[in-house]
Structure formats: structure tokens, C-alpha cells
Amino acid sequence: xxxxxxxxxxxxxxxxxxxxxxxxxxxxxxxxxxxxxxxxxxxxxxxxxxxxxxxxxxxxxxxxxxxxxxxxxxxxxxxxxxxxxxxxxxxxxxxxxxxxxxxxxxxxxxxxxxxxxxxxxxxxxxxxxxxxxxxxxxxxxxxxxxxxxxxxxxxxxxxxxxxxxxxxxxxxxxxxxxxxxxxxxxxxxxxxxxxxxxxxxxxxxxxxxxxxxxxxxxxxxxxxxxxxxxxxxxxxxxxxxxxxxxxxxxxxxxxxxxxxxxx
Amino acid sequence: xxxxxxxxxxxxxxxxxxxxxxxxxxxxxxxxxxxxxxxxxxxxxxxxxxxxxxxxxxxxxxxxxxxxxxxxxxxxxxxxxxxxxxxxxxxxxxxxxxxxxxxxxxxxxxxxxxxxxxxxxxxxxxxxxxxxxxxxxxxxxxxxxxxxxxxxxxxxxxxxxxxxxxxxxxxxxxxxxxxxxxxxxxxxxxxxxxxxxxxxxxxxxxxxxxxxxxxxxxxxxxxxxxxxxxxxxxxxxxxxxxxxxxxxxxxxxxxxxxxxxxxxxxxxxxxxxxxxxxxxxxxxxxxxxxxxxxxxxxxxxxxxxxxxxxxxxxxxxxxxxxxxx
Ligand SMILES: Cc1cc2nc3c(=O)[nH]c(=O)nc-3n(C[C@H](O)[C@H](O)[C@H](O)COP(=O)(O)OP(=O)(O)OC[C@H]3O[C@@H](n4cnc5c(N)ncnc54)[C@H](O)[C@@H]3O)c2cc1C
Ligand SMILES: Nc1ncnc2c1ncn2[C@@H]1O[C@H](COP(=O)(O)O)[C@@H](O)[C@H]1O
Numbered sequence: 001x002x003x004x005x006x007x008x009x010x011x012x013x014x015x016x017x018x019x020x021x022x023x024x025x026x027x028x029x030x031x032x033x034x035x036x037x038x039x040x041x042x043x044x045x046x047x048x049x050x051x052x053x054x055x056x057x058x059x060x061x062x063x064x065x066x067x068x069x070x071x072x073x074x075x076x077x078x079x080x081x082x083x084x085x086x087x088x089x090x091x092x093x094x095x096x097x098x099x100x101x102x103x104x105x106x107x108x109x110x111x112x113x114x115x116x117x118x119x120x121x122x123x124x125x126x127x128x129x130x131x132x133x134x135x136x137x138x139x140x141x142x143x144x145x146x147x148x149x150x151x152x153x154x155x156x157x158x159x160x161x162x163x164x165x166x167x168x169x170x171x172x173x174x175x176x177x178x179x180x181x182x183x184x185x186x187x188x189x190x191x192x193x194x195x196x197x198x199x200x201x202x203x204x205x206x207x208x209x210x211x212x213x214x215x216x217x218x219x220x221x222x223x224x225x226x227x228x229x230x231x232x233x234x235x236x237x238x239x240x241x242x243x244x245x246x247x248x249x250x251x252x253x254x255x256x257x258x259x260x261x262x263x
Numbered sequence: 264x265x266x267x268x269x270x271x272x273x274x275x276x277x278x279x280x281x282x283x284x285x286x287x288x289x290x291x292x293x294x295x296x297x298x299x300x301x302x303x304x305x306x307x308x309x310x311x312x313x314x315x316x317x318x319x320x321x322x323x324x325x326x327x328x329x330x331x332x333x334x335x336x337x338x339x340x341x342x343x344x345x346x347x348x349x350x351x352x353x354x355x356x357x358x359x360x361x362x363x364x365x366x367x368x369x370x371x372x373x374x375x376x377x378x379x380x381x382x383x384x385x386x387x388x389x390x391x392x393x394x395x396x397x398x399x400x401x402x403x404x405x406x407x408x409x410x411x412x413x414x415x416x417x418x419x420x421x422x423x424x425x426x427x428x429x430x431x432x433x434x435x436x437x438x439x440x441x442x443x444x445x446x447x448x449x450x451x452x453x454x455x456x457x458x459x460x461x462x463x464x465x466x467x468x469x470x471x472x473x474x475x476x477x478x479x480x481x482x483x484x485x486x487x488x489x490x491x492x493x494x495x496x497x498x499x500x501x502x503x504x505x506x507x508x509x510x511x512x513x514x515x516x517x518x519x520x521x522x523x524x525x526x527x528x529x530x531x532x533x534x535x536x537x538x539x540x541x542x543x544x545x546x547x548x549x550x551x552x553x554x555x556x557x558x559x560x561x562x563x564x565x566x567x568x569x570x571x572x573x574x575x576x577x578x579x580x581x582x583x584x585x586x587x588x
Contacts, residue, residue, distance in 0.1 A: 013401055016559050017537055020403040029400060041519075099373060122519065125538075127399045127406075129381050134369040143334045143448040146366055149512070159452065163512055170453035171333050177448065182519065185508030223378035227394065228407040238551075238561045241568045249568050250578030253550070254586050256566055260548050262469065262527035263494055263583060 001058030001154070003049040004115045005082065006105055006132070007042040009066050009073040013125035020231065027229040029126070038073045041121030043080075043189035045181035048151060049119055050081035050190070056154035059083040061115070063108050065093060065101055071205055078200035079192035085203065086112070090210040092217040100220030102135030107213035109140060116175040117158065122147055122182045130180070137178040145171050149184035264354035265291055266300045268342045268371060269315070270363045274307030276314055279359035281426035283419055286386060287357050288319030288427065295355065295388035298322055302345035304329045304338050304442070312437040317429035322438070324348055329442045333449040335363060339370045340443030346375075348440060353413035355393055360421030368418035378410035384423040393417065401518055401538035422522065457511050462497045464514065469496025469527045470546075472516055474539075475503035476532020476553065476572065483510050486576045487531065493583055499523065501533050517542035531572045535560025552576065 012034045021030040038046075049060045062077040064070050065088035074085035088104050096104075109115055118140075120133030137144035145160045149168070152159035156175035161168050163182055173179075181187065192200070210217065241256060243249035257263045265287040269280045276284070284301060291297040298321035303312040305326075312325035324345040332338070346356070356371055358364035365381065372379035385396035393415045399406045410417070464470065471491040473483055483498055491498045499516040500509070516523055517539040524545030531552045533539060540563050543549060551564040552575050561567045568575055 011400075013538065014536060017403050017562070018559075020400065022404055027406075029404070098369065098379070099376075102369075102373060125401065128401065128518065130365055131369040131372075131379060131381055134366045135373040137336070138339065138370040138373040141336070143336050144366060145333070145449060146362060157450070164454070166458055166513060167454070167456040169451050169455065172450045172452045174446075174448040182512075183502060183506055184512055185506060188506050223372075223376070223410070223412060224380065225378075225409040225411055226406060227409050229399070230405050230407075231403065232405055234562060236565065238564045238567045240556075240561075241566060246570055246574035247578045247582075249570060250575055250582045251585075253566065253568055253575075253579060254582035257527070257550070257583075258586060260527075260566075262548055263586075 001056045002115045003052055004061045004063060004109055004118045005046050005049045006120050007062055007064045007073060007077055008039045008124045009036050009070055010039045010124055010126040012037050022229045022231055027226045036069050039121050039124045041181055044183050044187040045119040045121055046077055046080055047187040047189045048181055052151050061112060065104050074205050075200050078203045079197045080190060085205040087205055087207050089207055092210055095222055096220045097222040097224050098129055098131035099223050102132050102139055103220055104213055106136045106139035107215055118178045120180045122180045133180040142176055142178050144178045145173060146180045147182045148179040149182055150186045264300055264350055266302055266346055267357045268367055269301055269303045271303050271305040271308045271311035274310035276311045277361060278426060279361040279421050281318055282424045283357045283359040284318045285427040286424045290388050300349045302342050304341035306331050309437050316435045317433045324440055325437050326440050326442050332447055333451050334447045335366045337445050344440055356416045358418040360419050364418050368416050372416040375414050377414035377416050378412055379416040380408050381418045382420045383417050384420050386417060402541040403537045464497045464499055464521050464523055467497035468525050469494040470499045470523050470525045471496055471529045472499035473504055473531045474501035474533030480509040490580055501539050530560050533560055534558050535563055
């Protein structure tokens with residue numbers, strides 16, 4: 001089983017709103033003191049892939065399109081259990097959007113050694129779009145299962161457990177297929193051990209440019225123009241309930257709730 | 264043309280689809296080039312398509328004979344055939360804010376080489392182009408994007424637009440298209456329900472939600488459940504609590520969980536990350552219990568208690584009982 005996981009390196013999505021700023025000129029988020037991390041749902045996807053490899057055998061390739069710090073994310077993925085990494089880098093990709101990204105990822109997947117399954121995060125934790133996974137599936141002409149949290153079985157058809165209203169459903173997918181991954185207790189990303197981090201340094205990272213992928217710059221030109229990116233004005237004012245003891249605070253809170261007519 | 268891409272369910276249009284249709288009508292009535300075309304696939308497409316006229320469609324193209332399928336690749340082919348049939352040169356495609364719409368919008372856009380905006384909360388037709396507004400960065404920012412090409416795709420966020428009530432006099436003739444051929448590569452083999460019971464989260468007038476600060480599964484079943492019962496509400500949770508395995512994913516509130524709009528949202532041991540708050544924008548009163556006075560939840564909350572939930576929540580249960588007796 002050859003599983004490919006597409007991972008995106010993003011600005012830490014957990015930075016508090018008061019530290020979050022945008023540059024109105026470039027219409028991009030300002031990095032500030034925030035670190036770059038692998039988008040959280042991509043970590044869940046990586047965990048699903050590594051568990052599948054541990055069960056069914058085979059290998060895991062991670063692919064990321066990104067800027068100069070991308071190798072850090074790829075090394076982390078290798079330490080978590082991926083076997084190989086591909087870094088798509090090209091100056092012409094600086095301004096690309098979901099469709100350009102999807103074209104590159106689809107071309108890279110087609111160039112890899114016959115993947116059986118390609119995994120994506122349900123959405124990247126920067127722009128929260130959820131576009132790239134379905135676009136790559138469309139580019140490859142593959143079926144896609146959304147909001148998957150776990151797999152079962154070892155061969156095609158592979159069983160994908162998909163989150164559903166009030167429970168989950170099991171979808172049998174004839175491979176090759178694609179899936180977007182959502183969080184679940186079953187796919188919380190493992191923390192690599194020191195030894196695994198060291199070993200990851202010896203694993204290969206392949207670099208592909210647009211030319212390597214057989215794409216021209218105009219094929220990855222953005223189809224969407226960001227007109228404005230604004231930070232909404234912060235919310236209202238919190239009244240803190242005081243009291244000497246927990247009992248007093250709780251009584252004062254109960255009274256305040258009654259005044260609001262919610263209890 | 265504004266084409267609304269719809270998947271029928273059992274001969275009716277799901278609510279998100281009706282919301283998208285209403286938006287299409289509003290846009291065209293406000294000056295965007297018409298007509299409003301409803302493209303309907305899925306089981307019962309013809310009957311559901313009939314409904315679309317009363318909801319604002321000028322023309323309805325339906326694909327009879329498409330069985331329920333998990334393989335939405337097939338639905339894309341059906342909908343593209345309808346787009347072609349309706350003219351297929353330029354215009355806007357609207358997709359609803361449900362699972363199908365979220366997959367179909369990027370697939371359709373990719374096939375048409377079009378720009379696409381997902382989870383859109385506002386749409387304007389201005390100076391001959393579409394401007395779409397959507398939250399980004401977990402709600403820490405709002406983006407306005409333009410779709411400049413001849414074709415644009417907009418997927419609207421669930422419940423961001425109101426579904427109009429049907430106009431009884433508006434009817435028409437549904438045009439039928441053959442279902443696209445192709446192998447079905449996905450098959451649903453099992454449906455598993457993990458029902459929690461009690462008041463459904465989305466409809467509860469009170470939601471008592473817990474986060475990582477609760478430290479384990481027991482408080483969700485004990486203290487929070489008791490408080491929720493007492494207040495006639497339901498228990499919710501943060502993503503961190505779901506990841507820890509303390510509660511099932513169905514209880515997750517937030518951008519990638521449920522959106523709730525209760526009278527009272529009580530957040531216990533939840534820090535108030537923007538992605539969590541994105542699920543409670545409709546809550547009337549937000550109250551937080553957190554041991555950290557600096558926690559971002561207090562920027563959203565109207566009332567706050569700084570303290571350990573282990574002391575505050577049991578005392579609150581007693582205090583509510585005392586007030587009521
Ligand atoms: C793309 C994306 C989508 C996401 N979607 C969602 C979503 O849908 N829903 C969601 O919830 N999150 C979502 N997240 C995750 C979100 O960013 C946060 O990581 C998450 O909400 C944190 O959960 P928490 O508040 O329970 O945990 P923490 O941030 O760890 O907060 C725990 C809080 O508990 C308090 N606490 C600890 N002990 C006590 C005590 N004894 N008494 C009182 N208070 C105590 C602490 O002071 C702290 O404030 C998403 C993230 C991304 C990137
Ligand atoms: N630059 C990228 N490199 C690799 N994978 C990506 C990239 N951008 C998006 N993806 C994948 O597509 C998913 C959805 O991204 P998005 O459509 O931006 O929300 C992410 O969770 C990743 O799995």
C-alpha cells in the first residue's frame with residue numbers, strides 16, 4: 001500500500017486574536033512571533049497513514065508545496081513515520097491559490113510510484129477553505145471520501161470510516177482513492193521519539209519545480225483575487241463575578257443568570 | 264446565468280439547497296445576469312426540481328435515475344451536463360453549505376477552470392463581478408474575494424442565508440437529462456449510530472460545554488451532564504476534549520464541529536480559541552468558567568467566573584437548585 005499525505009505548513013492557528021494581525025497592503029497575515037506548524041488536520045491525516053502502513057505494510061510519502069521553511073515540516077512528518085518526502089518549490093508558486101496548488105499536487109502524485117490512497121486535511125488551518133483535496137481528486141479523476149477519521153482493512157476495497165450525523169458510516173473505496181481527514185481520538189498525532197527525529201534526517205527529501213511537474217506558470221495563476229483581509233473589531237466586555245468563596249461566586253452567578261432570564 | 268447545483272434527497276431539496284436557491288434569486292433580482300437555473304441530481308431529482316420553481320428558479324434541469332451514491336464524482340458529471348445544457352459559457356454556480364456542496368464546489372470549479380470561494384457568508388454583485396465574503400484564520404479575519412473569470416463558483420455557508428418560503432404560483436416544466444455513466448467506486452457498507460440521547464445540541468436552549476480543562480471523561484458524564492439536565496440543555500465540548508476521547512465527535516462545537524445558537528452557552532475549562540468561538544456566534548449569552556483570568560474566552564463572554572471548575576460547577580448546581588426552591 002502506497003499512501004501519500006499532502007501537508008501544508010501554516011502560521012500557528014492557535015495564536016490568540018490579540019496577537020493576530022494582517023498587512024492591509026499585501027492582504028496577508030503577519031507572521032509576527034508565531035511559529036510555523038503542520039496544519040492540524042494534516043497531522044491527523046499523517047497519523048491515519050502511518051497506522052495504515054503499520055497494519056497493511058507499504059510506505060508513506062508526504063508532499064508539501066511551500067516556501068523556504070517547508071523542509072522543517074517534512075522532517076517532522078518523516079519523524080512521525082513517513083518514508084519519503086517531496087517538496088514542491090518554485091518562485092512562480094508564491095501567489096498561487098487552491099486550484100494552482102491542486103494542479104501541482106495532482107501532477108506530483110501522478111509522478112509518484114502508483115499511490116493507492118491520497119490523504120488531505122479536511123481544511124488547512126489558515127484560510128479554512130477545504131478546497132485542495134476535492135480539487136486534486138477531480139484532477140486525478142478519483143473518488144473522494146470526506147471527513148474520514150480511520151481506515152479498516154488492508155487492500156482494495158479499503159474501508160474508510162467517515163464521520164456522519166449522529167455517528168459514522170463505513171465506505172468501501174475501490175483504490176486508488178482520496179480522502180480528507182478530520183480529528184478523532186483515534187488519529188491524534190504521535191510524538192516522535194528522539195531516535196526517530198535523528199533517523200528522519202537521513203530520509204530523502206526530493207525537490208520538484210514547476211518544470212519537473214510539467215507545468216507552466218500560467219497554469220498555476222490564481223483564479224481568485226483577495227480584495228480585502230480585515231480583522232473584525234473585538235467583542236464586548238466581560239463582567240467578572242466576584243465572591244470570597246466558590247460558593248459565593250456560584251450564588252452570584254446563579255443570580256446573574258436569573259437576571260438574564262436564562263435560568 | 265446563476266446556476267444552483269443541487270442534490271435531492273428523497274424527492275425534496277435539503278434546507279441548505281433551498282438557502283442557495285434563495286440567494287440566487289436575490290442576486291438576480293438585484294442585477295446579476297439571470298436566469299436562475301436549478302440543476303438537480305440525486306434520487307427524486309425530478310420531483311425535487313419541481314419544488315425549485317416555487318423557490319425562485321426560472322429554469323430547472325433534473326437528472327432522473329441517479330441513485331443515492333457516495334461517489335460524488337458522478338454527481339459532478341451530471342451537474343456539468345446541466346451547466347452545458349443551460350448555456351455553459353459564463354455565470355455563477357452556487358453550491359449549498361452541506362457535505363455534498365463542500366465537495367462539489369471545488370470539483371466543479373476545477374473542471375471549469377473557475378475561481379471558487381467556500382463557506383461564504385455574504386455575496387455581492389458589483390461592477391460586473393462577484394464579491395464573496397468569508398471568515399479566515401478560524402474567524403480571526405474576514406476576507407473579501409473576487410472571482411474575476413467568466414465563471415465563478417461560490418459555496419455558501421450553512422444557515423448564512425435564509426431560505427425563502429415557496430411561492431405557490433411559480434411553476435414550470437422540469438427538463439430532464441440522462442445520468443452520466445461511470446463506475447461507482449465508493450459504496451456505503453455500514454451506518455453506525457452513536458446516539459447520545461437527550462436534547463439535540465443544535466436545538467438546545469442551553470449548552471454546557473467542557474474543554475481540556477476538565478481533565479477527563481467523568482466530569483462530562485457527571486457534573487456537566489447534571490448541570491445541563493438542571494438547565495434543560497445539552498452537553499457540548501471543544502476539539503481538545505474530543506481528541507482526548509472524553510466525548511464523541513458529535514459533541515464538538517466550533518468551526519469544524521457543530522454551530523449552536525442557544526440562549527445560554529456556558530463554557531467550562533475552554534480557553535476560547537477562535538475556531539471554537541466560530542461555532543457559537545449565534546449564542547445569545549456566553550458565560551465562562553476558567554481558572555485563567557487572561558483566557559481569550561473572557562473576551563467573548565458576557566459573564567465570567569475565574570476559578571477552578573471543580574469548586575464552581577458543583578456550587579453552581581447547588582445555587583441553581585436553591586434559587587428554584
Ligand atoms: C482548522 C482548525 C479547526 C478547528 N476547529 C475547532 C472546533 O471546531 N472546535 C474547537 O473546540 N476547536 C477547534 N480547533 C482547535 C482550537 O484551535 C483549540 O485548540 C481548541 O479549541 C482548544 O480546546 P480547549 O479550549 O478545550 O483547550 P485549551 O486551549 O487547552 O484550554 C483549556 C482551558 O482550561 C482551563 N482550565 C484548566 N484547568 C481548569 C480548571 N481546573 N478549572 C477551570 N479552568 C481550567 C485553562 O485555563 C484553559 O484556558 C480547530 C483548530 C484548527 C486549526
Ligand atoms: N501547499 C500545500 N501543500 C501540500 N498540501 C496542501 C497544500 N495546501 C493544501 N494542502 C492540502 O489540502 C488540504 C486542504 O487545504 P485547503 O483547501 O487550503 O483548506 C490541507 O489540509 C492539505 O492536506
